[in-house]
Amino acid sequence: MQTDAIVFDFDGLLMDTETTLLECWRYEWRQHGLELDPATFFADHGGDVTAEHYRRLAAAVGPGFDRDASHARRLAYRETLHTGLGLRDGIDAWLAQAASAGLRCAVASSSAEEWVTGMLARVDRLDAFAVLAFGNEVRSPKPAPDVYRLALERLGLEPARAVAVEDTPHGVAAAQAAGLACIAVPNPFADPARFASADLVLGSAADLTLRAALAAVGATAVGTV
Structure with missing residues (x-):
């Protein structure tokens, strides 16, 4: 053809960008003394699953979780990863x-x-x-x-x-x-x-x-x- x-x-x-995505979320989990399980991280479909990732992190951290601060910190770290990408x-x-x-x-x-x-x-x-x-x-x-x-x-x-x-x-x-x-x-x-x-x-x-x-x-x- x-x-x-x-x-x-x-x-x-x-x-x-899959590696930088995983690494910025792994970084954010570690800010709370936690480890992200990469085996459950990637979805079997396209589209934005950010809300689900934050739901899991918030559940792991507990009542003191500050989503706005977490989001700003995670994006700033991902930006550093993209510098040489x-x-x-x-x-x-x-x-x-x-x-x-x-x-x-x-x-x-x-x-x-x-x-x-x-x-x-x-x-x-x-x-x-x-x-x-x-x-x-x-x-x-x-x-x-x-x-x-x-x-x-x-x-x-x-x-x-x-x-x-x-x-x-x-x-x-x-x-x-x-x-x-x-x-x-x-x-x-x-x-x-x-x-x-x-x-x-x-x-x-x-x-x-x-x-x-x-x-x-x-x-x-x-x-x-």
Whole structure:
């Protein structure tokens, strides 16, 4: 099949914001002499689960918990973690290869617009994406296909003309429910064994050129990748 666009997830895929998210919450738990259990931290769906994280922390701390102070401290710490954060390995090369091949790049994220555009602007890659679609624009987060359908609508493409790239099992499920082939590049906290349904699983985008990755899922692009 000929491919005209690559649709990327954002968090954990383009940038390792999953690690900074976990670490800022771990830091905040430790301010209260507590340890966060990372095994129960990440949800099996997209969208904002901040309220649930605070509910758990407040229950662990007890009546003296000050949510406003906690929130300000946690965000300040995460900001320090983001200071040197760049794109995940191989992603910059894929973006360059896509441009060389005449492929349009898009983002389909369950996160909100301000977060995604702000982070991409920090690494000067916002202009690499022709189309952006966000969780705050659709009814249901991943694994629902809503945000992928929105991205395809904005691209003006049928699902068969685009390939998704995801880092979580629920992201793969969302892309495939929207009819896209999906390459998985699991984030550091996702169990690789849960990606059996993906069309291709890579340890890193640096493992293959974009052309080779597309070929592995039966996709071709006009131009040289």
